Amino acid sequence: MQKAVRLTGFGIYSLLCIGVAGYAFYFLQMPVNPHNDFQQKLLASGWEVPLHFYASGLALLLIPLQLSRLIRKRWLSFHRYLGVVYALAVLTGGVAGLVMAFNASGGWVARLGFTSLAVLWLGTTTLAVKCAIERNITRHQVWIYRSMALTSGAITLRLFLGLGLGVFQLPFLTVYVPTSWLSWMLNLAICEFILWQQRRSVVA
Template sequence: MVTANPLPLKERNATYAAKTLTYAAAIWLAVATVGQWLFGIYILFFYGKATITGDFERWNDVLPRGYVEGDWKGNLIIGAHVLLAAILVIGGPLQLIPQIRKRLPHFHRWLGRIYVVSAIVVSTAGLFMLWTRGTVGDATQHITNSIQAIYIVLFALLTIKYARSRQIAKHRVWALRLFMVVNGVWFFRVLLMGWLVINGGPVGFNPKTFTGPFLTVLSIFTYAIPASLIVLELYWYAKRKQNSRLSFVTSALIFLCTIITIIGIFGATMGMWLPRL
């Protein structure tokens, strides 16, 4: 009986490496989805309950000067920012699920429209909050946060542009980039809480002033030079090159990011989100 020759070792390794890379990305997305939905539920319950009961002062437990009595315009902007942020963290992962794109194309398109508009509104409202009402942190955190807002608006416009011109491949590339920068605040909180869990408390920063070298580095690589974008671009590069070693290294990096994300989600859930509900 004649059997087909097995694939050469190099080709088998390349195939295995490509599958590992795909699995690594899928696992990270699943973990991130759970974390973002937990964050979204927290936003809806915390701010929703405070708003419905008229206890607007409770906003200030999280957002310094989030509610200012008599400033209805500013308060309205803050409220819109928070509500749309919940839409972003809950709706964003839904846009990345292939089954939804294929089986519910109309839902995907309408949610996409809501998502990009919400991203622009949230980022501009965030700038308003940052530079008119003030927030915790130092100048570096404020500047890097502002840079992130510019990324969000630019990437959102490019996502819309390529969707309207039916350049779907480019549209998906920019939509993924938008997803990464939109979640800068989520990444910042998750990584901060992961750092606290790993170190057993604040290390490298002053929790009272919310300043210090760790927060400076974290804000730079979360907002101004987003590490999430760097990993995404490396993932795409590895997919294109189809080099086994590069794919395995990239997969290992993504798995490491997944572990850190899990620790951070646990820390944020137990340390910030659940206690405030």
């Protein structure tokens, strides 16, 4: 029963990763809505927007493969290769996201939220790579889980925006500003709880 629940959760999470990554790849090709100021602002921006969308989408797309126990056990070299691609995607998407954060809608609160996300995203991924190079697999897993939790902020962001704008019909900035923080803080909190449970089960 527990295994079935875990596999179901992993399947749903994988579909969300694929769906949001696909949206990121498609976003810049979407028809321009003249009444959507946010879309027009993004499309009028410079190199950082396509770089962030494509690189971050790639990082998100790789998460289910990186989490696959089957790949790690049978094709370790492939897992390591994907890890290098993931790290490069985060580096590219994180730097571009940091540039975007300085001009984010919603004033300094939203800008600080997205800047914090970009810095933590780059930092956790760097530490995960460092631990992998040092063959400290236990610490590598801890830091890569945190990195993936932050990568998944793209999923949480869109869920919150869809709920706030689509379901509750709230004004854009009313939803967007708190989401600039909640989209990644919630993921990180859940990740830390899971890591705490894992440490407790090992001790027990």
